[in-house]
Amino acid sequence: MARKGITAKKLEALQGKRRKSATREWDGDGSGFGVKVSAAGRLTFFQFYYSPEGTTDKDGNDITGKRRFMGLGNYPETTLAEAREKAQEARELLERGIDPQEHAREQQEAHRREKRKRAQRGTLAGVAALYLWHMRKRGRSREYITAVRRGFHRDVFPVVPRDTKAGDVEPEDVQLILHRPLSRGADHTARVLRANLHRAFKLAIQADNDPRNLGSAVKFRVRHNPVEDVPLEVHVTPGDRELSFSEIGRVWREADHATPYPQDALLLRLLLALGGQHITELREAQWPEFDLQAGQWHLKAARHKNRTRDHLVPINSTAAEVLEELRALTGGQGYLFPQLRNAHKPMRAERPGAIVRGLLAHLEAQGEPMEKFTASDFRRTCKTRMHEIGIPKTTTNHLHNHDFGGVSAKHYDRYDYWGEKQRAMRAWDIALKAAIAGEPVPEARCRAALQWDENGGARLEVVG
Structure with missing residues (x-):
């Protein structure tokens, strides 16, 4: 006789009722989908399966044929429909010979690696700081450095947030940045700002490729200077006044x-x-x-x-x-x-x-x-x-x-x-x-x- 499937009404009846020990309730289709009921009445959806051939765990051990339960979420935070959808995705992976839990673990590890890598990527604010430091090292005047810093805070960071990864800045972002001073008629300011941005990103690229910085914890990951693709032809009238x-x-x-x-x-x-x-x-x-x-x-x-x-x-x-x-x-x-x-x-x-x-x-x-x-x-x-x-x-x-x-x-x-x-x-x-x-x-x-x-x-x- 086929077992009765799991329904929303059955879940409501099981939830919160204490019992002597934990039990499992199975769906009636033999797919391995079910819900675990703890002694305290907490419900957790799962998918039961056997590990496909050639599956290894995180330590490299062969776990082919191992009985496994994959958690799909707690009820009612996870609805029955959502749990069934997750179970179906897991079974599709099994049909392709992929252990769904190992697949999820590998994805999580890849996400953590990407997160660590992203955390090590320099930001736009870091590019600006590197440029200002370089100017101080070259002996530029305090007034000049202050003017450059003011330009970043006035026209750059309001358009592209300071915590934006430097490698994510696109030519379209540079266009928006330069449009800001141009829109108020400050053509000369826009020209100077473009020059400073170009030098700053060039410096970031050089810093990444400098063999002396091989062990640096922070990399800007700027593959191409985004300012190069944004021409700015501003007519500048050279001064011609000279006193007799x-x-x-x-x-x-x-x-x-x-x-x-x-x-x-x-x-x-x-x-x-x-x-x-x-x-x-x-x-x-x-x-x-x-x-x-x-x-x-x-x-x-x-x-x-x-x-x-x-x-x-x-x-x-x-x-x-x-x-x-x-x-x-x-x-x-x-x-x-x-x-x-x-x-x-x-x-x-x-x-x-x-x-x-x-x-x-x-x-x-x-x-x-x-x-x-x-x-x-x-x-x-x-x-x-x-x-x-x-x-x-x-x-x-x-x-x-x-x-x-x-x-x-x-x-x-x-x-x-x-x-x-x-x-x-x-x-x-x-x-x-x-x-x-x-x-x-x-x-x-x-x-x-x-x-x-x-x-x-x-x-x-x-x-x-």
Whole structure:
């Protein structure tokens, strides 16, 4: 006589009723499906079977033909219909010669391995942290690093969560990230953000492939830089404003009226006197870098943009006068241009721009406005005017520490061009003094200052 099958009504009758010992109730179709009833009345669905031929357990032991019960869930958390469906899936595996319990164990182990592997994969936040660390190692300024970090928090993480695995970031994600600044009209910000993202992912790929990181617990698993497939053609208008010698003289003479703080005027004057060095490098300069007796500003490689070697800047007489005035004002300790409220930090990055705007506002209020320019235009101005008085382009490139590139310049040319830079700064000193005095620039004297005398030295007599 066939056994009566398991029904929902029967399960309700069995549930919660205590008994002397556990029993099993079987379905009536002989499939091996049933429910185990504990002494306390707890119900657990199961599928009974014999292990197929060739089955081994987790320790590698042969368990062919072993009687096994596979748990399918507790009632009522698992319904009868759900339990029957699980039992059917188990029987289908058995028909294919697969032990369903060993199959489930292998799947669980594979899931755990994938989970561990995924936990070891670096996140997008990790890529950003690696990039910021790399910039600190290269000596980038605190302001620059802060700006990059702010860009990630403002435009990247709100679009792609910081805990996203780096290898899961797709070009479509990069498109959405860049759309954020573009949608508010910040084209330049989008271009800079794309460049930073590209460098960050490139660095992550290099970190994974670096043999020195072979034992690293964290891998980014970035197979392809997702930024490469997202072009961003943003039209950037290069600056073209350069001041004439007459305008340089006006800036020098009126600089004291830019702001109420004397050191602000000295910053503008020193930018001009030193021939247009990088604003950031001068803004963050410290007194130990300057040797007025030797007449040089020694900028360590880690402190400037082109980090191949130290950069030496000759100090001409005009720059020396400004530095002496600045030393008397600030005490000659720490930063040349400290913050107004915190002498232990350099002048803020936005301060030079504010000084120039203050100067332009003063000139306009006096009824003698000057065509708008920015603090960044000083470098272009000095380079252009230097060429005007005959200083060769090669010399101005060395004076401004431009990267010449190429194997020869990077590895083999160790000449410091100090003599050429000295003569260039003497010629610039002559031109600048004339501009400050409101006089025509004596180009002949400037060009003479660039010549060597018969003994191979600079013709110093023309400077007086």
